[in-house]
Amino acid sequence: MNMQPTLSNEVLAWIGSEKVRRYEVTAHDIRRFAQAIGDSEPAVADDGAVVAPVLFCQAFMFDDVPAHELPTDGSPKELDLPIPATRTVGGSSEFEVLGAVRSRDVITIRAKLKDVVIKHGKSGTLYLVVVETRFENQLGVAVAREVATYVKRT
Amino acid sequence: MSIHTTHAASTVPDARAFELRVTPDRTQLFAFGAITWNRHKIHFDRAHAMAEGYPDVVVQRGLLGNFLARAVAAWAGPEARIERLSWKVLRSAFPDRELSCQGEVSAVWEDRGERLFECVLRIVDPDGLRVADGAARVRFQ
Numbered sequence: 001m002n003m004q005p006t007l008s009n010e011v012l013a014w015i016g017s018e019k020v021r022r023y024e025v026t027a028h029d030i031r032r033f034a035q036a037i038g039d040s041e042p043a044v045a046d047d048g049a050v051v052a053p054v055l056f057c058q059a060f061m062f063d064d065v066p067a068h069e070l071p072t073d074g075s076p077k078e079l080d081l082p083i084p085a086t087r088t089v090g091g092s093s094e095f096e097v098l099g100a101v102r103s104r105d106v107i108t109i110r111a112k113l114k115d116v117v118i119k120h121g122k123s124g125t126l127y128l129v130v131v132e133t134r135f136e137n138q139l140g141v142a143v144a145r146e147v148a149t150y151v152k153r154t
Numbered sequence: 155m156s157i158h159t160t161h162a163a164s165t166v167p168d169a170r171a172f173e174l175r176v177t178p179d180r181t182q183l184f185a186f187g188a189i190t191w192n193r194h195k196i197h198f199d200r201a202h203a204m205a206e207g208y209p210d211v212v213v214q215r216g217l218l219g220n221f222l223a224r225a226v227a228a229w230a231g232p233e234a235r236i237e238r239l240s241w242k243v244l245r246s247a248f249p250d251r252e253l254s255c256q257g258e259v260s261a262v263w264e265d266r267g268e269r270l271f272e273c274v275l276r277i278v279d280p281d282g283l284r285v286a287d288g289a290a291r292v293r294f295q
Contacts, residue, residue: 029189032185032188032189033189035185036182036185036186036188036189036217037186037217037220037221037223037224038176038178038182038220038221038224039220039224043232053220053223054223054227054236054239055216055219055220055223055239058190058216058219058220059189059190059191061190061192061216062190062191062192064191067193070193073194073195073196073202073206074193074194074195074199075194075195076192076194087206088194089196089212089215089243089246090214090215090216090243091215091242091243092215092240092241092242092243093215093216093219093239093240093241093242094238094240095219095238095239095240096237096238097235097236097237097238097239148215
């Protein structure tokens with residue numbers, strides 16, 4: 001008899017689902033992001049637009065949901081899946097930089113639950129939650145794509 | 155730093171290995187959590203982090219990636235373009251502990267008259283333990 005955990009139909013139904021949201025990039029956001037990563041002043045283009053650090057799209061990774069909608073540990077709503085795991089930690093990231101992001105850009109974010117993989121580690125069962133996020137500017141040009149894997153465990 | 159919209163010819167650095175040392179503190183973790191709207195308590199609530207088995211609040215995966223991006227950008231110079239960056243967290247990092255963000259060129263090739271460099275990356279903690287492994291692809295125009 002197989003006692004290994006499996007994914008519920010509810011989780012399987014979520015895989016492939018996508019959420020779309022849109023943000024306007026401000027110079028203020030870019031400067032704060034640069035300061036948060038310990039960078040110096042961000043570059044300024046000839047037209048006065050502030051050019052964002054390469055991983056700036058991380059600023060738009062998580063949706064603006066109110067705190068009471070988050071799991072009790074405050075982890076991102078995007079990772080709040082009906083699986084028997086309560087602890088979450090960031091695992092890995094593959095980030096493609098496809099174009100520059102500048103102040104006054106309007107970025108469309110498409111976040112998709114790409115997969116949930118069950119692994120059996122030394123500390124028990126791990127659930128690898130894979131989220132693909134694509135970022136496109138107001139001209140319809142792709143500026144970044146990230147595939148991030150989060151680790152959830154009991 | 156970061157990517158640029160200009161197309162001036164970039165100078166390929168002579169060094170084939172590079173390092174950036176950073177010491178994230180709680181203020182930096184707070185600031186990065188705020189700008190990325192990441193309210194996961196393991197990053198700012200020490201009691202919660204300890205209840206989950208960590209000795210302190212945990213440096214965000216995303217912030218570690220930015221440290222690697224800064225290391226690559228500092229080596230490559232302002233006109234080079236980071237096209238791809240990947241990293242995998244192997245163990246947690248904690249505030250007020252210096253991290254050595256290291257890189258080394260692993261391959262060089264040409265594409266449309268431009269040079270591309272592949273770099274292997276790693277982050278090492280003060281105990282010499284590997285916090286993250288990664289890779290970057292950088293284009294010199």
